[in-house]
Amino acid sequence: MNREFFTARTVGEALTGFRPGRRTAVETVALAAALHRVPAADVRATSAMPGFPRSTVDGYAVRAADTYGASEGLPSYLDLAGSVRMGAAPTVAVSHGKCVAIPTGAVLPDGADAVVMVEHTAETMPGTIEVTRPVAPGAGLVRADEDAATGDVLVGAGRPLRAPQLGFLAAAGVTSVAVHARPRVAIVSTGDEVVPPQTRALAAGQVRDATASALAGLVRDAGGEPVLAGIVPDDRDALESTLRTALADADLVVVSAGSSVGARDETAGAVAALGEIWCHGLAVKPGKPTLLAECSGVPLVGLPGNPLSALVVFRLVGVPLVWRLAGAEQPPPEPTVRARLGRDLASATGRLDVVQVAVRRGSSPTPTAEPLFGPSALLSVLARADGYLVVPEPATGLDGGTEVEVILYR
Amino acid sequence: MNREFFTARTVGEALTGFRPGRRTAVETVALAAALHRVPAADVRATSAMPGFPRSTVDGYAVRAADTYGASEGLPSYLDLAGSVRMGAAPTVAVSHGKCVAIPTGAVLPDGADAVVMVEHTAETMPGTIEVTRPVAPGAGLVRADEDAATGDVLVGAGRPLRAPQLGFLAAAGVTSVAVHARPRVAIVSTGDEVVPPQTRALAAGQVRDATASALAGLVRDAGGEPVLAGIVPDDRDALESTLRTALADADLVVVSAGSSVGARDETAGAVAALGEIWCHGLAVKPGKPTLLAECSGVPLVGLPGNPLSALVVFRLVGVPLVWRLAGAEQPPPEPTVRARLGRDLASATGRLDVVQVAVRRGSSPTPTAEPLFGPSALLSVLARADGYLVVPEPATGLDGGTEVEVILYR
Numbered sequence: 158m159n160r161e162f163f164t165a166r167t168v169g170e171a172l173t174g175f176r177p178g179r180r181t182a183v184e185t186v187a188l189a190a191a192l193h194r195v196p197a198a199d200v201r202a203t204s205a206m207p208g209f210p211r212s213t214v215d216g217y218a219v220r221a222a223d224t225y226g227a228s229e230g231l232p233s234y235l236d237l238a239g240s241v242r243m244g245a246a247p248t249v250a251v252s253h254g255k256c257v258a259i260p261t262g263a264v265l266p267d268g269a270d271a272v273v274m275v276e277h278t279a280e281t282m283p284g285t286i287e288v289t290r291p292v293a294p295g296a297g298l299v300r301a302d303e304d305a306a307t308g309d310v311l312v313g314a315g316r317p318l319r320a321p322q323l324g325f326l327a328a329a330g331v332t333s334v335a336v337h338a339r340p341r342v343a344i345v346s347t348g349d350e351v352v353p354p355q356t357r358a359l360a361a362g363q364v365r366d367a368t369a370s371a372l373a374g375l376v377r378d379a380g381g382e383p384v385l386a387g388i389v390p391d392d393r394d395a396l397e398s399t400l401r402t403a404l405a406d407a408d409l410v411v412v413s414a415g416s417s418v419g420a421r422d423e424t425a426g427a428v429a430a431l432g433e434i435w436c437h438g439l440a441v442k443p444g445k446p447t448l449l450a451e452c453s454g455v456p457l458v459g460l461p462g463n464p465l466s467a468l469v470v471f472r473l474v475g476v477p478l479v480w481r482l483a484g485a486e487q488p489p490p491e492p493t494v495r496a497r498l499g500r501d502l503a504s505a506t507g508r509l510d511v512v513q514v515a516v517r518r519g520s521s522p523t524p525t526a527e528p529l530f531g532p533s534a535l536l537s538v539l540a541r542a543d544g545y546l547v548v549p550e551p552a553t554g555l556d557g558g559t560e561v562e563v564i565l566y567r
Numbered sequence: 568m569n570r571e572f573f574t575a576r577t578v579g580e581a582l583t584g585f586r587p588g589r590r591t592a593v594e595t596v597a598l599a600a601a602l603h604r605v606p607a608a609d610v611r612a613t614s615a616m617p618g619f620p621r622s623t624v625d626g627y628a629v630r631a632a633d634t635y636g637a638s639e640g641l642p643s644y645l646d647l648a649g650s651v652r653m654g655a656a657p658t659v660a661v662s663h664g665k666c667v668a669i670p671t672g673a674v675l676p677d678g679a680d681a682v683v684m685v686e687h688t689a690e691t692m693p694g695t696i697e698v699t700r701p702v703a704p705g706a707g708l709v710r711a712d713e714d715a716a717t718g719d720v721l722v723g724a725g726r727p728l729r730a731p732q733l734g735f736l737a738a739a740g741v742t743s744v745a746v747h748a749r750p751r752v753a754i755v756s757t758g759d760e761v762v763p764p765q766t767r768a769l770a771a772g773q774v775r776d777a778t779a780s781a782l783a784g785l786v787r788d789a790g791g792e793p794v795l796a797g798i799v800p801d802d803r804d805a806l807e808s809t810l811r812t813a814l815a816d817a818d819l820v821v822v823s824a825g826s827s828v829g830a831r832d833e834t835a836g837a838v839a840a841l842g843e844i845w846c847h848g849l850a851v852k853p854g855k856p857t858l859l860a861e862c863s864g865v866p867l868v869g870l871p872g873n874p875l876s877a878l879v880v881f882r883l884v885g886v887p888l889v890w891r892l893a894g895a896e897q898p899p900p901e902p903t904v905r906a907r908l909g910r911d912l913a914s915a916t917g918r919l920d921v922v923q924v925a926v927r928r929g930s931s932p933t934p935t936a937e938p939l940f941g942p943s944a945l946l947s948v949l950a951r952a953d954g955y956l957v958v959p960e961p962a963t964g965l966d967g968g969t970e971v972e973v974i975l976y977r
Contacts, residue, residue, distance in 0.1 A: 188764065189793075192784045193977065206946065208769055213944040243801070244760030246771030262760055262872070262944070264772040304947045312950055319976035320784025321949035324874055327764035328777035328946050350654030350672055354598065354737035359618055361656030362674040367738035374602045374730025383599075391653065462672070464734055490902035490975045534623040534672070536616065536738050537714045539731035540722055565900045566729035567603065 165438030165445075167550060168509050171474050175435050175449045177456040180484050181338040181408055188326055193317045193380055194336035195484040199310045202329055205302035210265035212241075214297045217256040217278055217286055218269035221294040232287035237280070241266055256286050265298055272297030305329065315486045317380065339382040340482035343407035344369045345399055346388040347414055347424065348462065353388065367536055368413040368464040375471055378567055379479035379488065381409070397427040404431065404455045408482045411475060414446070414462040424448060424459045432457065440550065441509040444470040456482075465538055469511045469545065472564075492565040494544070496526035500557045502548060510548035513538050514563055526563050542566065575848030575855075577960060578919050581884050585845050585859045587866040590894050591748040591818055598736055603727045603790055604746035605894040609720045612739055615712035620675035622651075624707045627666040627688055627696055628679035631704040642697035647690070651676055666696050675708055682707030715739065725896045727790065749792040750892040753817035754779045755809055756798040757824055757834065758872065763798065777946055778823040778874040785881055788977055789889035789898065791819070807837040814841065814865045818892045821885060824856070824872045834858060834869045842867065850960065851919040854880040866892075875948055879921045879955065882974075902975040904954070906936035910967045912958060920958035923948050924973055936973050952976065 166174070183197040212218065219235060227233040239249035240258035247266035251257050256273070257266045265272070274297060277290040305311060311329050312322050318334070326334065346366045354365045366388055373383035386403045389396050396412075403410045414424050425437055425448055432452025437459075439447035443466035448459030458475050460467035480488040496516055504510040514526040526546060529538045544565035548555055555561065576584070593607040622628065629645060637643040649659035650668035657676035661667050666683070667676045675682070684707060687700040715721060721739050722732050728744070736744065756776045764775045776798055783793035796813045799806050806822075813820045824834050835847055835858055842862025847869075849857040853876035858869030868885050870877035890898040906926055914920040924936040936956060939948045954975035958965055965971065 188780060189783060192787055207774060209771060211944065242772075243758065244770075244772045262758075262774070299944055303941075304945050317977075320788060321781050321875075321878055321952060321976055323784045324777040324781025324878070325946050325950040327780035328775050328874075330764060330767065330775055332765050348653065348672075354740060355742050357740065360654075361619060362652075362654045364617060364654075364672070365738050365740055367734040370598055370737035371731050371734025373599060374733045377602055378730060464738075465731075468731055468734070489977055490904060492900035492902045494900060494903075495905075531713075534621065534709055535714050536735050540735040542731060566731055567727075567899055 165440060166436040167440045168473050171436065171439060171449060172477060175456075175474070176481065177451050177454070177478075179408060179454050179456065179482060181340050181482055183335050184338050185333050185335050188323055188332050188334060191318050191334045191336060192320060192323060193489070194334070195317050195380075196312055196314050197335045197337055197484060198314050200312050200326065200331055200334060202305040202307055202309045202311055204307055206304035206329060207299065208301055210301050211299050212259045212261055212263050212265060212272045212297060213299055214272055214274045215261050216259060216272045216274045216297060217288070218251050218259045218266050218272050219256045219288070219292065220251060220253060220269060221271040221292050221296065223254060224271075224273060224288050224291040227288045227291050229289045232279075232289045235286045235288060237284050237286050270294040315484055317480075317485055317489050337484040339380055340408040340479050341384055341406065342376045342381045342409045342411060342479060343384045343386040343403035344372050344376075345386045345403055345410065345412045347391060347396060347412060348388070349391045351388050367539070368460070368467045371464065371468055371539065372411060372413065372471055375468065375476060376479060379476045380483055381479040391423055393423045393426055396423055397430055400427055400431055400452075400457075404452050404457070407455060409475075409478060410452070410455060410457045411471065412457065412459045413467050414459060428452065428457060428459060439470065439474070440507060441470065441473065441511060442505070443511065444473070447474070449474070463534060464536060465513065468539070473511070492567060494524060494563050494565055495560055496524045496563050498555055498557050498559045498561050499525045499527040501554065502528060503554045504548040504552055506553050507550055509550050511545050512548065513542035513545050515541055516543040516563055516565070523560070526561055574844075574846050575850060576846040577850045578883050581846065581849060581859060582887060585866075585884070586891065587861050587864070587888075589818060589864050589866065589892060591750050591892055593745050594748050595743050595745050598733055598742050598744060601728050601744045601746060602730060602733060603899070604744070605727050605790075605890075606722055606724050607745045607747055607894060608724050610722050610736065610741055610744060612715040612717055612719045612721055614717055616714035616739055617709065618711055620711050621709050622669045622671055622673050622675060622682045622707060623709055624682055624684045625671050626669060626683045626685045626707060627698070628661050628669045628676050628682050629666045629698070629702065630661060630663060630679060631681040631702050631706065633664060634681075634683060634698050634701040637698045637701050639699045642689075642699045645696045645698060647694050647696050680704040725894055727890075727895055727899050747894040749790055750818040750889050751794055751816065752786045752791045752819045752821060752889060753794045753796040753813035754782050754786075755796045755813055755820065755822045757801060757806060757822060758798070759801045761798050777949070778870070778877045781874060781878055781949065782821060782823065782881055785878065785886060786889060789886045790893055791889040801833055803833045803836055806833055807840055810837055810841055810862075810867075814862050814867070817865060819888060820862070820865060820867045821881065822867065822869045823877050824869060838862065838867060838869060849880065849884070850917060851880065851883065851921060852915070853921065854883070857884070859884070873944060874946060875923065878949070883921070902977060904934060904973050904975055905970055906934045906973050908965055908967050908969045908971050909935045909937040911964065912938060913964045914958040914962055916963050917960055919960050921955050922958065923952035923955050925951055926953040926973055926975070933970070936971055
């Protein structure tokens with residue numbers, strides 16, 4: 158692909174414009190395995206919840222009207238007709254002038270329409286309860302369908318399940334959920350100099366593949382299943398053949414390019430032969446030579462050769478893609494922290510600048526974000542960065558001391 | 568345990584004061600399985616990285632002194648002595664007045680001390696390179712040990728591994744890491760009314776166990792291994808026996824109490840027989856009847872009966888415990904968002920108030936945090952809450968419109 162045909166885009170354009178329609182298949186998983194998975198359809202209540210009028214306090218089930226006007230000075234006196242046991246049907250009803258002892262969570266007996274808290278009562282004579290405060294109908298209880306009526310949506314489609322929601326589904330008797338399968342993300346590494354991490358002794362000029370392992374971590378964090386598709390030399394035919402195999406078996410293919418200009422060109426050429434290039438060039442630093450394409454319905458992301466740049470781009474445009482493939486409207490929130498910039502940052506207008514930072518917590522409540530500089534080829538930045546900050550396209554830089562939002566690596 | 572012996576604490580006191588010394592065993596896992604695991608020891612470089620002086624640009628390896636004074640008007644002319652291939656040892660050296668073509672990432676040839684970017688050169692005659700800008704020694708390259716010298720710490724002990732760090736370790740040839748085992752967290756549910764989630768038809772007064780499933784999700788999010796230890800009726804002997812079994816096999820035992828006062832007392836009594844209670848009562852709403860104990864070296868958390876309260880307390884004091892058991896100095900960052908409070912919130916001084924909220928994004932850049940109220944017994948709040956906010960102990964409340972930090976459920 159010739160440089161003249163580069164179609165550069167902003168990150169914002171890529172996020173809104175490059176939206177392949179592919180979604181993973183739907184599978185049913187046990188509730189215990191459904192954390193952070195994306196429901197394929199709304200999950201609805203098949204019966205009312207809690208299913209019975211339930212006391213929310215320890216006290217006495219009453220007819221509210223029997224307590225009207227009650228006060229410390231002039232209590233209402235009610236006959237204690239019995240008690241309700243936890244987890245059992247009441248064996249006694251409440252009628253005018255009577256009350257029934259009830260613990261938090263138990264079934265409201267027939268005839269009662271409220272529960273008086275034990276704190277507002279006294280049993281001065283055995284079998285007689287003094288009520289010192291009036292209650293309104295409905296006080297001290299939840300209705301049989303107050304949590305959910307039959308048919309109500311318990312959790313909606315398209316948003317990853319959070320831990321508390323698993324509790325709500327369990328309470329509704331939902332023990333399995335139809336969710337989208339984890340997207341299979343094939344990671345293809347390229348570069349004549351790149352060798353597997355398990356290579357013990359490196360020959361001159363060889364480097365171990367850093368990008369694939371880091372990308373695999375980001376894919377897992379995004380709910381995907383990374384598939385390491387191996388290392389391909391800078392050879393157009395070899396790359397095309399590997400991509401063809403990867404595309405047949407994956408929901409998303411990611412190519413981490415060799416670091417030379419030549420290698421990047423091989424990727425664009427190979428991809429052009431397999432599908433349609435949506436953009437080649439992203440207005441972000443680092444990350445400019447990013448390639449986005451769709452090959453027979455499978456999205457493909459070509460990343461810059463530099464591991465740090467590759468990670469920046471994958472975090473910005475790849476992670477939302479993985480979530481989308483799994484049916485999520487938008488990725489779940491990332492950890493962030495407000496910090497003060499430790500020094501001035503220059504930036505070019507019209508380009509998103511992504512700056513890796515270390516976050517230092519001192520005596521001030523607001524931590525400091527220290528930009529990590531040095532040649533972008535340095536891998537040690539990968540280990541030292543707590544997160545990154547984004548200098549938006551319109552800005553020409555940020556002054557030291559500015560409050561910034563740091564997106565933290567988990 | 569009598570109420571007179573309650574020893575109530577603040578959440579801050581619990582976090583700093585209740586710090587059991589237990590740590591999980593150390594196991595070695597493959598790098599691909601090490602994401603978010605906690606290294607048990609510093610991981611050090613066994614050789615220098617990248618291991619050779621490496622070009623960071625496409626251009627020409629030179630002796631910097633040969634470029635001094637070069638300009639567009641008066642370039643330095645250097646003889647092209649050859650080129651370096653990616654991933655291979657250079658076969659040619661650089662001597663005075665000579666240069667060698669080199670791609671980004673390749674090995675610097677002997678004799679060179681800098682690389683001139685191709686953009687600052689021209690090959691006007693075959694075999695002769697014009698250099699139009701001077702370079703200093705060290706420009707355009709990284710030193711052989713610039714990423715790490717032998718013995719340098721690549722990643723430190725005690726902090727969960729982040730995705731980018733996996734890349735750095737891979738580059739260093741580290742393919743397995745000694746990490747702390749995932750803490751086994753036994754979750755014991757109690758309550759005469761509580762039945763398993765798979766119970767199809769509920770008898771009067773029965774409720775399905777919501778808390779255990781939600782807690783299991785939080786345990787997984789904290790890198791732990793939840794073990795559902797079953798549902799025990801409100802019976803002291805049964806509870807003591809179940810706790811004894813759970814304590815023998817777990818790194819942390821969590822008891823989600825039945826919702827009645829009686830049940831809570833059973834828990835405290837059973838725990839007092841098995842170990843030492845550190846506190847019974849936490850100055851947090853909801854969550855007051857929390858119990859923290861240590862039984863033969865195994866920490867135990869007794870949670871309030873209400874599922875929502877149980878989750879709040881486990882998130883505040885349980886999650887940091889799980890991370891600590893796995894050797895992490897502090898939990899990794901949680902997702903948060905700045906939002907404007909949708910309405911006034913009252914609070915009592917001297918007590919931490921935890922308020923569940925839904926986060927709504929409108930046209931304003933700052934989203935709104937809408938407090939979710941209603942009886943705390945309502946489980947539907949579990950499904951609707953995007954996160955929670957904490958009204959600190961000294962505050963008496965927050966005005967609507969105040970900017971607050973919402974801790975988001977993942």
